[in-house]
Amino acid sequence: MAHTLYKAPTVEELAADNAALRARMAYMLEQAECNHAIMMRHQAFDLEIVGAASFPDLVGTIFRALPVISELQSVTLSLVDEDADIRTVMERLGVDFAAFPDLLFVRGIGELGFDLGTRTAQSAAPKPLLGMFDPAGHTRQFPQGPATPVARLQSVAIVPLLRNRRIIGSLNLGSADPTRFTPSLGTDFVEHMASIIAICLENVISNEMLKYIGLTDSLTGVYNRRYIDRRLLEEIGRARRQDYDISFMYIDIDHFKRVNDTLGHQGGDEVLREVAHRIKGELRLSDALARFGGEEFVVLLIDADLDSAAFVAERIRIAISASMIALARGLQVSITASVGVASLAGASDGAPEAAAQELIAHADEALYQAKAGGRDRVVRYSAH
Numbered sequence: 489m490a491h492t493l494y495k496a497p498t499v500e501e502l503a504a505d506n507a508a509l510r511a512r513m514a515y516m517l518e519q520a521e522c523n524h525a526i527m528m529r530h531q532a533f534d535l536e537i538v539g540a541a542s543f544p545d546l547v548g549t550i551f552r553a554l555p556v557i558s559e560l561q562s563v564t565l566s567l568v569d570e571d572a573d574i575r576t577v578m579e580r581l582g583v584d585f586a587a588f589p590d591l592l593f594v595r596g597i598g599e600l601g602f603d604l605g606t607r608t609a610q611s612a613a614p615k616p617l618l619g620m621f622d623p624a625g626h627t628r629q630f631p632q633g634p635a636t637p638v639a640r641l642q643s644v645a646i647v648p649l650l651r652n653r654r655i656i657g658s659l660n661l662g663s664a665d666p667t668r669f670t671p672s673l674g675t676d677f678v679e680h681m682a683s684i685i686a687i688c689l690e691n692v693i694s695n696e697m698l699k700y701i702g703l704t705d706s707l708t709g710v711y712n713r714r715y716i717d718r719r720l721l722e723e724i725g726r727a728r729r730q731d732y733d734i735s736f737m738y739i740d741i742d743h744f745k746r747v748n749d750t751l752g753h754q755g756g757d758e759v760l761r762e763v764a765h766r767i768k769g770e771l772r773l774s775d776a777l778a779r780f781g782g783e784e785f786v787v788l789l790i791d792a793d794l795d796s797a798a799f800v801a802e803r804i805r806i807a808i809s810a811s812m813i814a815l816a817r818g819l820q821v822s823i824t825a826s827v828g829v830a831s832l833a834g835a836s837d838g839a840p841e842a843a844a845q846e847l848i849a850h851a852d853e854a855l856y857q858a859k860a861g862g863r864d865r866v867v868r869y870s871a872h
Contacts, residue, residue, distance in 0.1 A: 529557040530557060530558075530681070533549075533553050533554065533557055534684050536549050536553065537549050537550060537684065537685065537688045538684070538688060540688060540692060541692075542692065542696065543578055543581075543583060543692050543693065543696050544583055544584075544587075544588075545692075546688055546689065546692045547565065547588055547591055548587075548588070550563065550565065550685065551563060551565075551588065551590055551591075558661070559663075560661055560662060560663055561640050561641060561662055561663055561664045562590075562630055562641060562660075562661070562662035563590065563659075563660070563661055563662070564590040564591070564592055564629060564630060564631075564660040564662075565590065565591050565592065565649075565657060565658075565659060565660070565685075565689075566592045566593075566594055566599075566600055566628070566629060566657045566658045566660060567591070567592070567593055567594070567649075567656065567657040567689070568593075568594055568595075568596065568597055568600070568655065568656055568657050569593045569594070569595070570595055570596060572593070574593070574693060575593055577696060577697055577700045578696065580700060580704075581696060581699065581700055581703075592628070592629070592631070594628070594657075597655045599628060600628075600629075600646070600648070600655065600657070600658045601617065601625075601626070601628060601629060601646050601658070602614040602617065602646070602648060602655075602658075603617075613648060613650050613653055613655065614648050614655075615648075615675065616645055616646060616647040616648065616675045616678055616679060616682075617644075617645070617646040618643070618644070618645045618646075618669040618670060618671055618673055618675065619643065619644070619669065619670065619671055620642065620643055620644075620666065621641040621642055621643055621644045621662065626641075626644060626646075629644070629646055629658065629660040630644070630660060630662055640664045641662040641663065641664065642663060642664050642665060642666040642668075643662075643663050643665060643666050643667070643668045643669040643670065644660065644661060644662045644663070644669055645660075645661040645669040645675075645678055646658050646659075646660055646661075647659040647660075647661065647675075647678050647679065647681075647682040648682065649682055649685060649686035649689065650682075650683065650686055651686050651687065651690045656686060656689065656690060657686075657689070659678075659681070659682045659685055661678070702714070703715035703718075705778070705779040707757055707760060707761065707779070708760055708761050708764035708779050709761075709764070710764050710768065710777045710778055710779055710785070711776060711777065711778035711779075712778055712779060713778060713779075713780050713781070713786075715776070715778060716776060716778040716780075716786060716788060717844070719776055719788060720736075720788060720844045720847070720848075721840050721841065721844055723788065723790060724832065724836075724840045724843050724844060725840055727790075727791075727832070727834040728834055728836070730834065731834040732790075732791040732834045733791065733792060733793040733794075733831050733832065733833050733834055734788065734789060734790055734791070734792065734831070734832050734834075734847075735788075735789040735792045735793065735794060735796070735797030735829060735830065735831040735832070736786065736787070736788055736789070736797075736829070736830050736831075736832075736847045736848060736850075736851045737786065737787045737789070737797060737800075737801050737804075737827055737828060737829045737830075737851055738780075738784065738785075738786055738827065738828040738829075738848075738851040738852050738854070738855035739767065739784065739785040739786065739787065739801075739804065739825050739826070739827050739855075740783060740784050740785075740825060740826050740827075740855055740859065741759070741760075741763060741783040741784075741808075741823060741824075741825050742823070742824045742825060742826055742859075742863040742864060743863075744756065744759075744782070744783035747759055747821060747823070751815065751819065751821065754816075755815050755817075755819070755821070758813070758815050758816060759813055759815075759821060759823060760779070760783065762813045763785070763808055763813075763823065763825070764777065764779065764785065766804070766807045766808050767785060767787065767804050767807070767808070769807060770800060770803045770804045770807055771787065771789075771800070772790075774790045774791075775787060775788060775789050775790060776788040786848075786851070787800075787801075787804070792831070793831055794829065794830070794831040794868055794869075797829045797831055798829050798866060798868050801827040801829045801866045802827075802866050804825070804827065805824075805825055805826075805827055805864065805865070805866055808823055808824065808825045809822070809823065809824045809825070809864065824863060824864035825864070826855060826858035826859045826863045826864060826865060826866075826867075827855065827858060827865070827866045827867070828851045828852060828853065828854030828855030828856070828857065828858055828866075828867055828869065829851060829854055829866060829867070829868050829869065830847055830850035830851040830853075830854055830868070830869035831847075831869075832846075832847045850869040851869060853869060854867045854868060854869040855867070
């Protein structure tokens, strides 16, 4: 019986094996350190978005940090906003959506791109969609624009944002690497990331909604005095820095008590809502309308001197009185309003709080003069 003799490896072979082993261990160590660094970056990202105090802070952090830490060419967010409530409230709170071109709004979950089949919003949640980038099929998630270089995208992940099994949107990730997102890739990591983003989005949107409710008049939907008091201080500071005038007007519905006595409080409420609507129709997006209580409204005009403000006030007065207000019971009522207008020069000095109180007082005094002079008129405040 023949025996195969064991041949000891040569020194050169042992050295080669040791070198290969050391290279393998070095690679594994490098990968471990790289994975640890990635994990630490994502943990820091999680902490940063959890600490976001406002909607702009949150989405700004996502669009700024996530492409960097995940080495992605594009990150967009699609939010379900069926009645445009989220966008409307955020705009009223001063969010500049032009600063977030990768923030997308859709009317329903069917526009997110998931294969929902017979699924309802309460049934099993869809899984992330991973695969090659399709310029025609992914235009909703990755619209062409300077902030979204879709021409470079090769693979994408469309990840549902879920809260209590309810789809609130999708996190859309795009990579120039065709192997980055493939159907066979595990999705635990991106689902975990999306779940944290979903929690943060729902929390910050809820907080912003509560903030908005606290700053608006529940009857007319316009701002309340709390909002105007805060906004006025901000605008006085901004007007001084940029050297422009701001103006303030007091608007009082003439003989409103007679309206309530004749039509009842329900009819009076309808009149208030319609007057608010007519005033708002004469204003710019940068201006602010608020109900101070009862039948009194105020308007804050940005970058407007006394002449400009008086011109706008006259337009408002005409809009209120131009046509009858139709009420729910088939009745119609004619309404007029008195308006007092005052301005504050951007070069004014003194404490902003004192300047704000003085501006309001001057507009109130001009309103008193308008009412004393016969109502249905505009009066400018004059110190002389």
